[in-house]
Amino acid sequence: MKVARRRQMAANAVKRARKRGEALEPVVITGRKIATTPWGSAWCDHIESFHDYENRLPRGRTYVRNGSVYHLEIRPGEIRGLVMGSIQYEQRIVIAPCKPAVWKRVKKRCAGGIGSLIELLEGRLSSKVMAEMTAEKDGLMPDLKHVDMDCSCPDWAALCKHLAAVLYGVGARLDERPELLFTLRGVDPAELVDGAALPGRKTQPGSNARKLEGDLASVFGIELEEDVEVAAPAKTPRKKAAKKAAKKAAKKVKPAAKRRTRKVLRCELLDAGVPAGTIGTWLRQGVLKPSEERGVYLHTAESRRRLGRYGA
Numbered sequence: 001m002k003v004a005r006r007r008q009m010a011a012n013a014v015k016r017a018r019k020r021g022e023a024l025e026p027v028v029i030t031g032r033k034i035a036t037t038p039w040g041s042a043w044c045d046h047i048e049s050f051h052d053y054e055n056r057l058p059r060g061r062t063y064v065r066n067g068s069v070y071h072l073e074i075r076p077g078e079i080r081g082l083v084m085g086s087i088q089y090e091q092r093i094v095i096a097p098c099k100p101a102v103w104k105r106v107k108k109r110c111a112g113g114i115g116s117l118i119e120l121l122e123g124r125l126s127s128k129v130m131a132e133m134t135a136e137k138d139g140l141m142p143d144l145k146h147v148d149m150d151c152s153c154p155d156w157a158a159l160c161k162h163l164a165a166v167l168y169g170v171g172a173r174l175d176e177r178p179e180l181l182f183t184l185r186g187v188d189p190a191e192l193v194d195g196a197a198l199p200g201r202k203t204q205p206g207s208n209a210r211k212l213e214g215d216l217a218s219v220f221g222i223e224l225e226e227d228v229e230v231a232a233p234a235k236t237p238r239k240k241a242a243k244k245a246a247k248k249a250a251k252k253v254k255p256a257a258k259r260r261t262r263k264v265l266r267c268e269l270l271d272a273g274v275p276a277g278t279i280g281t282w283l284r285q286g287v288l289k290p291s292e293e294r295g296v297y298l299h300t301a302e303s304r305r306r307l308g309r310y311g312a
Contacts, residue, residue: 003066010070010084017071024071024082027064027169034064034168038123040175042134046141047167053144053159060164069169074180081166085153091166094148097186102138107192114193121178121189140185264288264303266295272307282306 010026017024035041048057063069063083071082081091098106113129114120123130134141144159144167151162174181182189269279282288282303289298297303 006084007067010067013082013084013088014070025073026067027069027072027172028067029065029172034061035171035175037175037178038125038130039121039178039181040171040173042123042130043141043174043181044168044171046134046136047144047164047171049136050144053164056157056159056161056164057168059161060166060168063161063165064168064172069165072166072169072173074170074173074184076183076186079166079170079184081162081169083151083162083165085162089151089153089162091149091151091163093150093163093166095142095184096147098140103187105138106132106140110192117190117193120192123178140181140187142185262299263291263293263296264299266297269297269307274307 014024014026033041035044048054063085068084069081070084071080073080077095077097079091079093079095081093083089083091109132110129113126119125125133133139136143149159149163151160153160153162155161170180179189266279270276279288279297283290283297287300287303287306289300291298
């Protein structure tokens, strides 16, 4: 059948489908090459690496170039196509999802080599990273010898010219939508550029990471970890007076006795800026000791040290 006749039949099939409300996605080749981007070219190169199919591939290239592939859809684990030959033929290619262990190794090998999702999808990667991504046995490219391919045509071959045309059409489609390769293999490309999930990624200056400042304990009523810096509250006249009174009282007590038995009032701790929730935490941890008097506690060496953070 002449190419012009086959192309016209494909165009008519698309029009009829649109009238029925069906949205077909033809493969349109505009230049000399079927695929020109890194992802599309990598897919076509992968197809041509299977020498068992080399006798069928030239006819497939001819069919996809002349517009015979008038529908191509890529789903998770499946490729569906419609190719116009002497009549309409339907194609279905089933590809198993990428194994979790393989995907884990891909992420590990590519860690730190992919700056952003845009760079990934545009293929702006080093040759090493691209080779890791497109490897057949330990990458995203499927082993075509172990996929299920079916065409409604009477050709008995494992790969007929219609299936070959669909496979080349995938390369052209990846030029437009490279994310479909990840859809086909059932993996999330964002996992390759997630800095929090990849080893070897460093926080860049100006990132969202911020230093914790302020009296967070007073907000949440919790005892902060030792390595979190808490800004001391501003001293008020009332706090200064309490501090002065505490120093005056300390002079009347011998140092040894002060370390063992000095009492502190709850109101004094609050005046010094210690949140109520933190006082409760100190009591549970043994930092402060309870006494027989309500609202009165016994100091320890640790409580004095911690109280020093608040300027008291």
